[in-house]
Amino acid sequence: MAKRIEDLKVIGNKRLNNDFFVLELSGNDKIPDFKPGQFAQVRVDGSPETFLRRPISIHDVDYERNTFKLLIQIAGKGTGALSKLRNGDFLNLIYPLGNSFGLPVENERVLLVGGGCGVAPLLFLGKYLRSNGYIPDILLGFRNSEQIIEFEEYLKIGNVFLTTEDGSKGEKGYVTNHSILLTGRYKRIYCCGPDSMMRAIAGYCKKNNIACEVSLENLMACGIGVCLCCIIDTIKGNLCTCIDGPVFNINELKW
Amino acid sequence: MVNLGFSIGDLHFKNPVLTASGTFGYGSEFDDFLDVSRLGGIVVKGTTIEPREGNLYPRMAETASGMLNAVGLQNKGIDYFEKNIYPRISGYNTNIIVNINGSYIDDYVALAERINRLEKIPAIELNISCPNVKMGGMAFGTNLDSAREVTRAVRAVYAKKLIVKLSPNVTNVVDFAKVVEEEGADSISLINTLLGMLVDVEKMRPALSTITGGLSGPAIKPIALRMVWQVAKTVRIPVIGIGGIMTTSDALEFFLAGASAVQIGTASFIDPQAPVKILEGIENYLIKKGFSDIKEIIGYINRTT
CATH class of the missing domain: 2.40.30.10 (Translation factors)
Known part of the structure; x- marks a missing residue:
């Protein structure tokens, strides 16, 4: 394109x-x-x-x-x-x-996980999945109830689950502690959020053999693969977040 | 019609707007934004004998009117360049210049020999000024004896046009210009980045993984301009001005101070069309001022002061 x-x-x-x-x-x-x-x-x-x-x-x-x-x-x-x-x-x-999230394999139950500013690409992803016949569940994590944004928008896409760090809305704690992850129903997770959240979700997915893509937010200058500033260490060596990402399969990353 | 061309020896450039190494990839990254063949030349990403992964992330930080980088010459090496990139870029109708780097003099010599054989590469830029590698790079460009030695060794094996890119991280840049001219350089480009650093106050640690990095962008333009002016009035070979050029006016300052050509660097990150906009602006300026050849304004300030 x-x-x-x-x-x-x-x-x-x-x-x-x-x-x-x-x-x-x-x-x-x-x-x-x-x-x-x-x-x-x-x-x-x-x-x-x-x-x-x-x-x-x-x-x-x-x-x-x-x-x-x-x-x-x-x-x-x-x-x-x-x-x-x-x-x-x-x-x-x-x-x-940049690249994009991949579509799920047929009939896979999918979960979108986001926190903070990382919820940004998930709304469009959710709508895109809906238009392709998938009904994703959505798990969003915030510091407290006042930080929750666009809850109604996500409700239009699928079931929405919440965590807040202070327990003021949804389950108390981080997204990785939410009880829906214990159900084992999800075969694919898309995640965007703070680095610590994505690493925790990646760890959970690896342990439970769940396909997972994360969207990284590395510092960049050009955005078109020229400055080589936004690199991420992968199994293929240093890749640019801007053109090889921002979406990476966790199996490519050395997390 | 205004004549914008300039020459390094018998190598002709259709105009004096080039792109700086490390800021323009291999040209094709910009195909969606401009016609690369309109440019006077492109200096491709710094190349080494062996593939290099560069420094650890984070290797970039924004500063006031500029940025620090510590990329550390990440590139896929000369074999990959020759096999995969050279065939692709030699289709552009512009002068393709390869920026070469090494840890040892032998590396530079081996690279120069390899590139000498590539028909569509009419010049190399000898990078003795990269501040972001532990060995080589700026170490060659901040010691007069080393600068002399590496220039001499490369000159001995390289028959085409040899441009030497100087470091600003020296006490007297003119001494280095004289040395590389004496050793047979065909042109001098300056400046590479200035060594700098930034501390992240929230995290209470350096912003870059390498602590220090190279400062580029408009923040360094007055220093670059001063150094270009000093060098251009001392040497006889053409000088290529680099350093914080964002606009037509910035580029014109370098010509008026004595540069025969300019390289656009960091500006391409903010506006990928900057090189062509600056080229058009230079032409318009010359027409407006009634000049028919850009040579009429090169070093102009030295005639009146």
């Missing part, structure tokens, strides 16, 4: 809580056929401290309206500046970038 560099119009900026917001962007031409797991390199102008582009997952796609969404966590000056964008502003993107 050809990569594009474009100025796209912001047509929505919805604040979800203190940390998260969703930008909706309108395509100039017909938006590309995105694959779940892909991302965009977003340019942030206006400050010497936001020099590089920010890699942001494609969160949701609406082909009828020719729009797509980015779920962004305010982590620093770059994402802070993006949170202040208004309808009608333009944002420069290089997209679509």
Whole structure:
């Protein structure tokens, strides 16, 4: 799929809580056929401290309206500046970038696991799975009930299970402690979240012989396989998260 | 029509906008964004005899108006280059230059001999300035005797155009320029990255796995420009300016200070179309100012000051 560099119009900026917001962007031409797991390199102008582009997952796609969404966590000056964008502003993107999650094998029961900003690619993945005939379950982990975002959106896709670290909603603890993992019903897990969460889920999947893909969030400069900064150590040597990933089968990783 | 061409000896470049090693891959990564054949030349990723995995992650950190990298010359080695990359890139209608690196002088010599045989590679860039490898690299470019020795050894076996890429991490860059010119370099490119570091205050540790790395981007442009100016008025061979060029105006500063050509580096990470935009901007500037040949502005500031 050809990569594009474009100025796209912001047509929505919805604040979800203190940390998260969703930008909706309108395509100039017909938006590309995105694959779940892909991302965009977003340019942030206006400050010497936001020099590089920010890699942001494609969160949701609406082909009828020719729009797509980015779920962004305010982590620093770059994402802070993006949170202040208004309808009608333009944002420069290089997209679509990266590989994608693979489809399940027929009749496999699948689970999506996400936490924090890692929930971003899972909404689009869930919708993509639904449109391909799968009804995934979804397990989301947050620090507390106030951090829970877009719960209703995920409910439209499948059963949603929650954990919070303080027990204020769902089961108390981390996603890896949730009781649904004890059922043994899942044959495939897709995971995106903090490094510690993905490693824990990968460990669980390896132990129980469950197919698993994770989406990594390594620091990157270019996003197109040139700078070789976002590397991950794999059984094939160093691979670039931006072009060989961001989605990796856990069997490829040296976790 | 404006003449944008320049030459290193009898090697002609259709325009003076090249891409810097390590920032443009092998060209094809940019095919979706620009026509690589419009560029004056591309300097491909630093190549070594043996495949290298480079340094551990994290090897990049953003800084004010720039970035630090400590990639450490990750590449698949000369055999892979010759077999898999060379056939692919030699289709571009532009000068393909290979940036060569080694731990020992013998490595540089062996690479130069190998690349000398590749018909479609008219020049090499001798990298004696990589700050991110434990052996070789910058060690050659920060000691006058070593710089002389490696340039002499490569010159003896390499018949085509030899560009030597200098390190800014020295007391007097002009001394190094003189030495490599004396040893037969056809051109000098500068600057490579400046050695720097960043500490992650939250994690209370260095941001890079290697602690130090090479600083690039607009943060280093004034230093690069000063060094290019110093070198260009001292040597007779063409000087290629590198360092933080993001815009047409940045590139023009280097020409006015004495560079015959420029390399666009980190800018390509932020705008993959930057090299072509800068090329178009240079042409427009010359037309607007009434010049018919870019040579008329090279070193212009030295005529008036």
